[in-house]
Amino acid sequence: MASIIDIKDECSLHVRNFSFTYKGATTPSLKKVTMPIAKHSVTALIGPSGCGKTTLLRSFNRMHDLYPGNKYEGEIEFEGRNILDPKEDLIHLRTKIGMIFQKPTAFPMSIFDNVAYGMRLQGIKNKTELEGRVEKALQDAAIWKEVKDRLKHDANGLSGGQQQRLCIARAIAVEPEVLLFDEPTSALDPISTQGIEKLVIELKERVSIIIVTHNMQQAARVSDYTGFMYLGDLIELGHTEELFVTPKEKLTQEYITGKFG
Amino acid sequence: MTATQKRIIINRIALGFSTLSAIIALAFLFWILGVLVMKGVDSLSWSIFMFEGSPPGYAESGLKHALVGQLILVGLATLIGVPLGIMAGTYLSEYGKNSKLAHTIRDISDIMMSAPSIVIGAFVYAVVVMPMGHFSAWAGAIALAIIMIPIILRTTDDMLQLVPGTLREAAFALGAPKYKVIMDVVYRGAKAGILTGVLLGIARVGGETAPLLFTSFNDNFFTTDLNEAMPSLTVTMFNYAISPYDDWQQLGWAAAFILSMFILGLNIVGRLILLAGKRK
Numbered sequence: 292m293a294s295i296i297d298i299k300d301e302c303s304l305h306v307r308n309f310s311f312t313y314k315g316a317t318t319p320s321l322k323k324v325t326m327p328i329a330k331h332s333v334t335a336l337i338g339p340s341g342c343g344k345t346t347l348l349r350s351f352n353r354m355h356d357l358y359p360g361n362k363y364e365g366e367i368e369f370e371g372r373n374i375l376d377p378k379e380d381l382i383h384l385r386t387k388i389g390m391i392f393q394k395p396t397a398f399p400m401s402i403f404d405n406v407a408y409g410m411r412l413q414g415i416k417n418k419t420e421l422e423g424r425v426e427k428a429l430q431d432a433a434i435w436k437e438v439k440d441r442l443k444h445d446a447n448g449l450s451g452g453q454q455q456r457l458c459i460a461r462a463i464a465v466e467p468e469v470l471l472f473d474e475p476t477s478a479l480d481p482i483s484t485q486g487i488e489k490l491v492i493e494l495k496e497r498v499s500i501i502i503v504t505h506n507m508q509q510a511a512r513v514s515d516y517t518g519f520m521y522l523g524d525l526i527e528l529g530h531t532e533e534l535f536v537t538p539k540e541k542l543t544q545e546y547i548t549g550k551f552g
Numbered sequence: 553m554t555a556t557q558k559r560i561i562i563n564r565i566a567l568g569f570s571t572l573s574a575i576i577a578l579a580f581l582f583w584i585l586g587v588l589v590m591k592g593v594d595s596l597s598w599s600i601f602m603f604e605g606s607p608p609g610y611a612e613s614g615l616k617h618a619l620v621g622q623l624i625l626v627g628l629a630t631l632i633g634v635p636l637g638i639m640a641g642t643y644l645s646e647y648g649k650n651s652k653l654a655h656t657i658r659d660i661s662d663i664m665m666s667a668p669s670i671v672i673g674a675f676v677y678a679v680v681v682m683p684m685g686h687f688s689a690w691a692g693a694i695a696l697a698i699i700m701i702p703i704i705l706r707t708t709d710d711m712l713q714l715v716p717g718t719l720r721e722a723a724f725a726l727g728a729p730k731y732k733v734i735m736d737v738v739y740r741g742a743k744a745g746i747l748t749g750v751l752l753g754i755a756r757v758g759g760e761t762a763p764l765l766f767t768s769f770n771d772n773f774f775t776t777d778l779n780e781a782m783p784s785l786t787v788t789m790f791n792y793a794i795s796p797y798d799d800w801q802q803l804g805w806a807a808a809f810i811l812s813m814f815i816l817g818l819n820i821v822g823r824l825i826l827l828a829g830k831r832k
Contacts (some may be wrong), residue, residue, distance in 0.1 A: 328579050333773075339728060352725060354721060354724070354725065357720075357721065357724060371721060382727045382728075382729060383727070384725070384727075385725055385726065385727040386727040387726065388721075389725060389726070390721075390725040392722060392725075393716050393718075394718060394723065396719050396722035398719065398722070398723070398737050398740070398741075399737070399740040399741045399743075400736075400740060408728075408736070409727065410728040411832075412728050413727070417561075458722070461726065462725075462726070465726065465727070474717055519624070537741065
């Protein structure tokens with residue numbers, strides 16, 4: 292069956308026997324997935340369309356709860372508790388586990404207000420503190436130099452790649468433990484893609500990162516661990532190099548050599 | 553004649569007819585505007601804004617009473633109708649979504665939008681004027697607000713739905729509670745559209761006469777008492793226009809001109825805002 296490596300380092304998330312069923316569906320979209328997510332490293336999720344990688348990603352911050360009727364089973368352990376518990380405080384959870392979307396999602400407000408948004412939600416009103424943390428977040432997202440003279444301008448005036456880095460700045464400004472990336476470069480040009488990949492590698496010093504990607508080269512470039520998913524199952528999880536060079540499962544090998552996909 | 557030549561000729565004939573029809577339709581519009589401007593501008597003078605109504609033959613007569621009354625009626629209707637319309641539209645787009653209740657509300661609102669406005673006047677007469685025992689500005693404003701609500705409700709609903717779902721998700725993903733997502737992100741994204749809906753709603757009720765006839769009724773004197781009958785430009789225009797007195801008829805033209813420019817202005821501003829919003 293599945294070949295899941297045992298991660299010796301500290302883990303930030305543990306998925307155990309996790310199944311997920313969308314509203315109205317008869318069969319689950321994720322079937323008893325068990326998977327550790329290593330702390331301060333990048334875990335990539337790859338697999339053909341419809342394999343459940345985005346569904347899994349959106350379970351980590353309970354995004355599915357925005358649309359009633361979906362069903363979680365099993366366990367996702369984070370900071371010592373099961374975040375699938377119906378009593379879980381979703382607002383708190385989402386400040387700890389941030390998300391970057393496929394298309395840039397700059398809010399219709401100024402660049403500064405975009406980055407300050409999450410901090411203001413947490414009740415930070417002190418202007419000096421806000422200014423300091425906004426600058427730091429923009430610097431960490433490698434976009435400070437481009438926007439420092441137009442922080443009051445509308446964020447929608449930025450290019451796609453800049454907007455995506457702005458979204459990353461907005462997410463790291465609230466100092467999360469985990470960042471979820473849902474195909475963050477699929478709407479970007481190659482140069483912007485390079486910038487985002489570089490950023491992902493730098494950010495793992497501070498946060499654990501899970502990235503869903505359609506692009507196997509991208510997974511190979513940025514990640515430490517890679518999980519291959521197929522039809523709602525996690526087929527293999529391994530060190531990225533090993534998984535791409537010497538996959539243990541036949542399905543993985545067929546996928547990475549392009550026999551299907 | 554080849555098939556191609558035939559097709560070109562048919563094309564020219566069709567194009568000619570449709571252009572002609574468009575010109576005829578537009579000609580009436582400009583004719584109306586032209587007559588209004590000529591007669592209206594002629595009758596305009598500063599005294600119109602300084603004096604209230606007076607019996608025919610008096611030099612010191614004006615439209616101050618009707619202008620102020622119109623502004624009060626439309627302003628009050630806006631204060632009642634806009635919050636209700638926006639909140640109802642927000643419910644439909646953000647909470648009701650595709651539920652049965654939401655669809656029923658949308659259908660009823662669409663029916664209300666095409667209801668004859670005099671019927672709404674009769675309704676308000678029955679539920680407000682009769683119990684109060686007399687005409688009032690309140691009754692007129694309520695009638696106008698009822699006409700305004702479905703317009704604003706529908707544009708708000710439509711405009712909020714145009715805001716991409718991923719923008720809402722992004723706000724939720726930062727730990728925002730739902731009301732914050734709506735206030736901070738969704739409303740901001742739909743700002744231009746909602747404002748346009750509000751302006752078009754105001755423009756629509758600004759020109760209504762029928763629902764005011766037996767709600768706010770009319771008065772020839774200046775008043776700001778909301779519990780009394782209140783003059784409006786539209787009803788005043790009607791009364792002056794059918795009167796046999798020359799000076800009253802002149803005032804009627806002036807009222808028609810002012811009202812048309814007001815509504816035309818609102819419509820143009822509304823469209824400009826929408827255009828500016830789209831260009832971004």
